[in-house]
Amino acid sequence: MSNVLSNLAAFVVALGVIIFVHEAGHLLMAKAFGLRVLTFSLGFGKRIWGFTRNETEYKVSLIPLGGYVRLGGEDPGEVSDDPRDFMNAPRWQRILVYLAGPAMNVILAILLIAGVLMVGIQVPTLPEIPPIIGSVAEESPAAAAGLLPGDEVLTANGKEAEDWEDVHFAFITSPEREVNLTILRQGREHDVSLVPVKVPKYEFGYAGAFPTVLPRIAQVLADSPAEAAGFQPGDEIRSVDGQAIAQWSEFVDYIEAHADQSVAVEVMREQQPEVLQVVPRDEGGKGRIGVAHGYYQQLPPGAALVESVRYNWQITRQTLAVLGKIVTGQLAAKSALSGPIEIAALSGAAARTGLKHLVQLMGLISISIAILNLLPIPVLDGGQITILLFEGVRRKDLSLRTKERINQVGFVLIVMLMVVVLYFDVAKNIPPGLLPGSDS
DSSP, X not given: OHHHHHHHHHHHHHHHHHHHHHHHHHHHHHHHTTOOEEEEEEEEEEEEEEEEETTEEEEEEEEEEEEEEEETTOSTTOOOOOTXXXXXXXXXXXXXXXXXXXXXXXXXXXHHHHHHHHHOEEOSOOTTSOSBEEEEOTTSHHHHTTOOTTOEEEEETTEEOOSHHHXXXXXXXXXXXXXXXXXXXXXXXXXXXXXXXXXXXXXXXXXXXXXXXXXXXXXXXTTSHHHHHTOOTTOEEEEETTEEOOSHHHHHHHHHTTTTXXXXXEEEETTEEEEEEEOOEEETTEEEOOEEEOOEEOOOHHHHHHHHHHXXXXXXXXXXXXXXXXXXXXXXXXXXXXXXXXXXXHHHHHHHHOHHHHHHHHHHXXXXXXXXXXXXXXXXHHHHHHHHHHHHHHTSOOOHHHHHHHHHHHHHHHHHHHHHHHHHHHHHHSOTTSSTTOOO
16 A cells, blocks of 8 residues: 555656656747647646636646647637637747647756766666677576677677667567577677567566677665675676776676675775775675676766757657557557556656656656657647647648548547557556456
8 A cells, every 4th residue: 555655656746757847848838939828737627726927827746647728729629810819829939839849848857867876876788798698597588599798799680789688678679579680799790580488467578599798787775785885886806806807797606605704895986096895795605795797977067968868869859669569569568668556656766766766767657758748649749749730831821620520530649649658557456357358
């Protein structure tokens, strides 16, 4: 029950901030052009709280699943000579009003991700890790295909693999579909094919090939030997008891073999070497010090902003690629679409891990909402912009009847999408056998 409440609280906070920023973009741009803004609402349905200032009603409504800005004369059926009405504004101004909401979400995403990068966090992408296989899981598709540690992936499905993120993306978006790789092994190129297995629940692909990850600490567990010894996230392991460490697995093997024995670990921290003495705790005959590895980043403000722009651009490209695979039937929609239940669960889990993880998730949701709103679907901002651009090219407005039909189709599409996403949410978050048509 406590998790449900924390999920709900984190969801309302995260989505509330993102929606507020989105709708504030529409509001501020409309005000800048001197247009009449009638309502600024966070949420839909019955008003809970609000006030009116300068002809605009600001309110919080009951259902926290969105928000809206209502402009004077926004409805094509509202005929008026008032120059401050939305339909009487020049097309370029109306386009900018629609564009302002997603643009604010992009700015918010960049600032949020830059913020967590300045604080320091384990990033979900692997931009600086080369596409070189570090390990292969036993009895995995990668093992069956003959991939070996040290193989460098040159291309994945015909596209150049610039870093491990490109290889990983090819695997996860191809469940039960063949992935063709060109690898470099001992100076010779080889063509290899494998079929990633489908991971239950999310239906992503799993190949069982992992990158060569620098032995860098991403997390130090509370009340652990590592915390007592002074380890910090971001520490790069250089050696243990004088033995050089090149792979994380080498570090793990050494620690496991030295339970209850003092070990000298040399780490590189802020470009300076430090030696830490730690005594691994004996857990089932194996030594443990309480650290997790991963790609950890902590950057100064300028570098964090640049990296955040790169990260958000990468997310945008991957999102569009995933949408393309869904449309062409190469990827199940269930694996890529999340609704309010799933977002609430993710928000609660992130909040319980730490504020910076919730902020990181908010950045990801914000850029996703920007992309969604810019899709050329009627009713959404992108759909309205598409209509205005079409009218600009033909130099003539569409008829009122045509616009009403387009908006009706868009509304039906959005409702259908919401129903499908909610079904996926339920399917991923309730036990198997309780859904209609599922095996008991």
